[in-house]
Amino acid sequence: MNLTHRYLPLRTITPVLNRLAASDLFTLKDLGLSVENRPIKALRFGRGDFKVLCWSQMHGNESTTTKALLNYFLALESDPKATQLFKSLTILAIPMLNPDGSERFTRENAHEVDLNRDAQALTQPESKILADVFTAFKPNLCLNLHGQRSIYGLTGTENPAVLSFLAPAADADRTITPARLKAMALINRITNKLHEDLGKQIGRYDDSFNLDCVGDTFTSSGVPTILFEAGQYLLDYQRNNTAALIQRAYKVLFDSLLVQDELPPADKILSAYLELPENTVNYCDIIVKGGLPESSGQHKDLQFQYQEVVENDRLRFIPQLLPKEETPRLYAHRYIDGSELSTLLKRLNRDSWPSFIDDYVQKKYSL
Ligand SMILES: [Zn+2]
Structure with missing residues (x-):
């Protein structure tokens, strides 16, 4: 099972999906078909009350978060926390929402539509599948998993944006709604831990509001949603180092959901979140x-x-x-x-x- 290349079509991940489906921890389900009739699959883990919906490679050329997700799931088989996670959480993961774009290594799907601008119109089968899963599954938290180009650095520093996160806006005024605040608090948990490994190389993505984007639509409907952006780290163009960092981010996040901590006060959450430097093209x-x-x-x-x-x-x-x-x-x-x-x-x-x-x-x- 070779997950070391950045080009990651469905045929490469299929053996990994089957391997996971053969374990006791996961079930694999077909959700429907892409424009070119490739299957869109979901892995399901756990039977807990807190439900997490994640989807990766809605942009076909953004494979790093997919690799990290599959590696995280493979590692769960030997994770001492797996039983506790299984009881507390239900994770529904769509590792490849855009298998046609993944085959071509394009951002868009086979109709050349950017699925992350189709959240309202729902013109594409892939967009409808995600919207239907969202409605039926009723997640408590969504993870919108992406990769970013090597053009991004962090405002006010010389550092590249190795990872970036966003708690998307819920309206044009970028109001800090309860869902948005929760997403920010969870991002803070992740970045607090990852700063230990990575120094100050984590950024905050632009939060201008666009209801055609999936994260904005889901946040505006009251569900905390976190955008993950896997970026460039030194000369790691296959992004395997970044995949390892994203995998760690998943572990930090999911493990933290086991602890029933009160959230810090809103102003503390917001100020910690805003301390992350903004992404900029430099x-x-x-x-x-x-x-x-x-x-x-x-x-x-x-x-x-x-x-x-x-x-x-x-x-x-x-x-x-x-x-x-x-x-x-x-x-x-x-x-x-x-x-x-x-x-x-x-x-x-x-x-x-x-x-x-x-x-x-x-x-x-x-x-
Ligand atoms: Zn993307």
Whole structure:
């Protein structure tokens, strides 16, 4: 069972789902079919009163939280807390809500619809399945599981957004409703623990309100919902380190639900939550320092963002120059000395620089 690659289609996770279904802890159920008739499955754990609904890969190219979820479930088989969790919680998990997008490694489904903008219109079969499960299961808590691009850093720091969380808004005024406050309190529990491992590399996602997003819809209907965003950590482009951190976040969260603690006062919850720095777009994948000759009259550094391409069931990461219309990034996950490139460029006609730069960087730094 290979969950180590970032490209994660349904056929890769199916053996893991079957393995879990064969244990006493889980049952596996078909919820319905995607646009291209791939099955959308749910794993069910426990028979407790507190019900948690989670779904991952509603964006097909965001597989890290799926890997983490399956690894968390596999680890439950030997977790001393499993019996207690089984009695106290019922977890219904849809590991792959968008199997067609997961096969293609696209955000959207096979109709090119972003399922996280379809929460009101419910035009897609995948959206209807999630809405129906929400109505029938009546969860006490929802986990909306996503991955974020390597472009995010944390406001006011040099750190990348390795993980980000959000207690989505319930209305346009971003009122702190009881559901939202509960989500914030649970996020605080997670980040308090994970800061021990990760330092201050956890962010808070933008909370502008959009009822077409699933998290906003569920929060506005009174159910605490937490958005998880798995991000980039150093050069871990397969995101296995991040998956391990997300797995730890699940464990911290679910274990904490066993303890019947009173929530802290609202102002304490809010201030701790707001201490998390906000996500901002200030990172790229590679900065080639001094890659352009000084005489060029341009900025000397070159910035690259990886394009993710599926080849032979594996992802390749191909560096592309950041388009001019994009805001320059302050930081990169990798810095490269550009003196060799700069020397080579000086020998060339300026018209041929762009294609030479592409070629040079792609040959050297594709992953
Ligand atoms: Zn997403």
